[in-house]
Amino acid sequence: MPEGEGWLAAAHYCQLLRAVPCVFCSKDRREQLDDARDLPPLLNDTPAPPSLSKKRMNWRLLLLMAAIFLAVLVSLFNILMPARARANGANQWQKAFMGAVNNASIRNHLFQLTKEPHVAGTPEDFATADYVFQRFQEYGLAVHYTDYDVLLSYPLHRSLILTAGPTQEPPLELSLKEEPVEGDLYSQNPKVIPTFHAYAPSGNVSGEVVYANYGRLEDFQKLAAMGIDVKGAIVIARYHAIYRGDIVENAGNAGAGAAIIYSDPQDYAANYTQEVYPHSQWLPPSGIQRGTVSQGVGDPLTPGWPSTPKAERISTSDPEAMLPTIPSLPISAEDAKPILASLGGPVSPAEWHGALDLPQYRLGRGPGVLNLSFSANQTVTRIRNVIAVIKGSEEPDRYVILGNHRDAWVFGAVDPNSGTASLLEVGQQLGELVQKGWKPRRSIVLCSWDAEEYGMVGSTEWVEQNIDILGTSAVAYLNVDCGVSGPGFSAGASPQLDNLLQEVTKQVKDPDSVDHSVFEQWVASHKGSTPLIHRLGGGGSDFVAFLQHAGVPALDLQFGDDDYPMYHTAYDNFHWMEKFGDPLFHRHVAVTTLLGLMAMRLSSDALLPLDFVTYAKELESYAMGVQMELAGCNALGVSANPLVSAISNLKSAALQIKQQSKQAEGSSSVLSLLRRRSINDRLLQVERAFLDDRGLSGTGRSWYKHLVYGPVSSNAYGTSSFPGIKNSITLALSASSKHDDAAKMRQWAAVQHEIWRVARVVERAALVLQGSLT
Structure with missing residues (x-):
């Protein structure tokens, strides 16, 4: 490490902790820091009582200095601890979490939550909010309500x-x-x-x-x-x-x-x-x-x-x-x-x-x-979100957010309270780990949303209120809604989460095949070498506002089919769940374990486990599809080259930051700490770059800002890659059969414009990964 850089990094850390002069600072430099601290006393400072002797004051000062010095050493030890030792410790905490998840506890949560129908805005719905609040409070989490007044029907x-x-x-x-x-x-x-x-x-x-x-x-x-x-x-x-x-x-x-x-x-x-x-x-x-x-x-x-x-x-x-x-x-x-x-x-x-x-x-x-x-x-009716926080020990201003909605059309044993029971179990087990000494690096926020059934209302209002903080600080949003409706794991995710999701599913036993992991059964169900991971462009659950409006990477987990037979009926109740959906509540244990492990990795890994090489490769396949579609419809001079070029730049930047991450991962210097923070900040911000304030054009859904993934124009549940481009091509093809040549040219020019729009946000994402000004 260059001598100047090492001193600056260490001195900066000492200043942050308001520490006494430390071993990293030379005598002259310590004096410079001391001079900087020589500020006039505060107006409300009062002198020590005359009865307090100078000798006694010196002893107190020495004890205070010793305590501060010890705190500095402990903090530096935690930061400079070898990566292998940190990883071993993290693995032990993960194993402890996996062994603690309890099917009887989850079953009891589901039983309590589904005793009565609890449509959003009703007294029964507010009773479930109180139940969730009290449980989080029992688990030692900092918890509060956030209410909104919304139109319900x-x-x-x-x-x-x-x-x-x-x-x-x-x-x-x-x-x-x-x-x-x-x-x-x-x-x-x-x-x-x-x-x-x-x-x-x-x-x-x-x-x-x-x-x-x-x-x-x-x-x-x-x-x-x-x-x-x-x-x-x-x-x-x-x-x-x-x-x-x-x-x-x-x-x-x-x-x-x-x-x-x-x-x-x-x-x-x-x-x-x-x-x-x-x-x-x-x-x-x-x-x-x-x-x-x-x-x-x-x-x-x-x-x-x-x-x-x-x-x-x-x-x-x-x-x-x-x-x-x-x-x-x-x-x-x-x-x-x-x-x-x-x-x-x-x-x-x-x-x-x-x-x-x-x-x-x-x-x-x-x-x-x-x-x-x-x-x-x-x-206009009052609704209530419940928010609990486990504060991060080193980066409390970075948030890993877990969420599930609580309201139901009737009892909601599958939709949504199988997910609520899992969220509560994650809160309990993580809370107990904290009591035993586990400290996540980043903050974990557990959110129980209201009025999702009316159109993701509770989560959307919260995102809209906190969008600026989320834009700078949210690492990822992990969603579980219909957590369990039957056998068979499925997931949707932003592509940079794919590798982490696959790693975690390899750690968990499949609840319906004890000789295989969730990953193995997931792959086998799709008869391929890799699992099918859905993309989250459409609506349908609370990840929508995070990904589509705020640009926060998102994940959605479940066992079974989200369009299961009892969907939104009175028969989606505890009796059906215990008899058919998950009699032993082992599927609940599996989805809870997966949710908790994802949260632990994202909140505790020194370098965020987000892989944009995967993302860039996927965009390459989408661009190839656009090229083929344009070639097949004689697109009057429209070219996908701007998009192809932008994706190439993104791929290069993704490979570069992956290499930088490997280099920073093995080092334990203070300077590497700062480098890791810089890398993490870039990884955290990339998804935001895919947003365009004008939203999806020509779809009637301008609230959706993400230009890479969005809803299908004729089906809000469906997901489309490059939705603006695809919608503009559909309109151009329709115009080709109905309008004159001038109108056709205008429509194809609109297609080219949409290609440029997507190319620009991909270029922005590449610049974020590069982390330097042009």
Whole structure:
């Protein structure tokens, strides 16, 4: 180490600790530091009492100096401890955590959290907030509430009446109810909220019925091609393929007066080839999937800013609120059957046929006619997040954030409280490690979100309120929502977390195959050499605001399918979980262990385990896809070269910082400490560089700022790479068949502009990794 640099680094550290002159400083330099400390006394300083002797004062001063000197030595020892010794210590703490995770404790948390239905904004929901708060407090964590006032929606009146055309049959009023199940006391609870779509507008609509399969854009295009007029009709579609809000929006854009959505047994009951709940895991005929149909993220009345009590609020009719324009209702397969049986018209395509006991699925229109009546109470309501913190010992201003939402449409044993139980167990076991002497380098923040079911409301308002701090200090956000719904591990992540995720899954035994790790079973399930890691561009859970709006790397973990049979029904309760979802709660143990290990690594590794070589390679494959798409559609001189060049620069910068990390990892000097901090700061900031303040253009989703990953324009649940580029290509291809040459040129010029936009954010990311000014 150069003599000057070594002294400066050590002296700087001494100053930070306000230490006595240390062994790193020469006599002259110590005098310079002493002179710098010779400040005038504070105004409230008072002299020592006359009775206190000078000798006694000297002894006290010597003791104080000795204590400070000892503290300096301990701190320097911790910092300069050899990397191998640190790693060995970290491994021991990780093993202690893995051995402590307890399935009985997790089971008890889930039982307590799911005793009552707890929709956001209700007293029962606030009771779960208190439960989480008290548990965190018991575990010795610093914990507080953060409340927001947001627009929520509750049903007041619902009815759906079927008139079977001009025949003599009387009208049929459909039940819109989930039937109680024998042996399941939860399904008999009178507090279960009636089935409805949150934020659906009130209205009374009558119209002939049209069947629209999954309600996708291509399904409505198929109807138009077959001559089926949707204007003024009531559309019936089935759940499963896309976000329910997009089904409603697609129906409205096609001219429908209202929409109803049901759960077909083909998608949720194994075609009725097996028994249904309570005899199996499958959805009974009366099961109904509730859910929001808002197109926005967060509180509709405060788009882009936090919904604090005195915040500005827009009108529900403002387009920025992104609320639906036509009424809608969810219904059961039991109620859907007579509706579909009432339809005439052409037979639907074979792939549109579900598993209801019908001779054929016909398209309509009519002769069946529906009258849909719905009224809702849309009101500004208080919600409550619970935030707990384990303070970092060396970098308390860097945050590893763990989160899970707590509110549920009914009991929410899978969605979300399997995740809440896991989050609480992580808090308990990490809290106990702290009591035994474990000190994470960086702070760990555990967040229990509210009102996620209405559109990630609680987490989004918190991110919008803390976005500047998150932008400088958040390391990563780790999410668990539907933590356990069955066997089989799956995960979504930002690419720089891939390697760490794979390392951690190799440490944990698979709960359904004790001879194999989670990693081995994960790979085997996809029949490849590497596991399938999903990307988090779409909506669906609380990682959205962190990644898409704040540029914080994110991770989402689960066992089972997030579109499991009991999703958003009254049957997603403790009884179903204990009987079918995870009888031994071993899957809960596994997901809890994975979540905790990820948090421990990200909070304690000296160098952040974020690998951008993986990220750059993935972007290379996306760029190749863009090139192929442009070549295949004769894109009028559009070139992907700016994007390819930017990704090449990013890859070079990623390889460079990886080499720098290896060099800094093996050294234990104070200067290396500063270098590691510099490297970590760059690694932490890269994801932010992929954001563009103008957001995704041409998708109606400008709140989404990330230009590498975003939602599919026609499905908020789907993920697209380079969503702006892909959406602009879709518009250009559409223009090519409808407009003149000048219009076509403008559309292809827009594609080129989107390519430049993405290239610019990739270049920014490369500069961040390089860490030097141009």
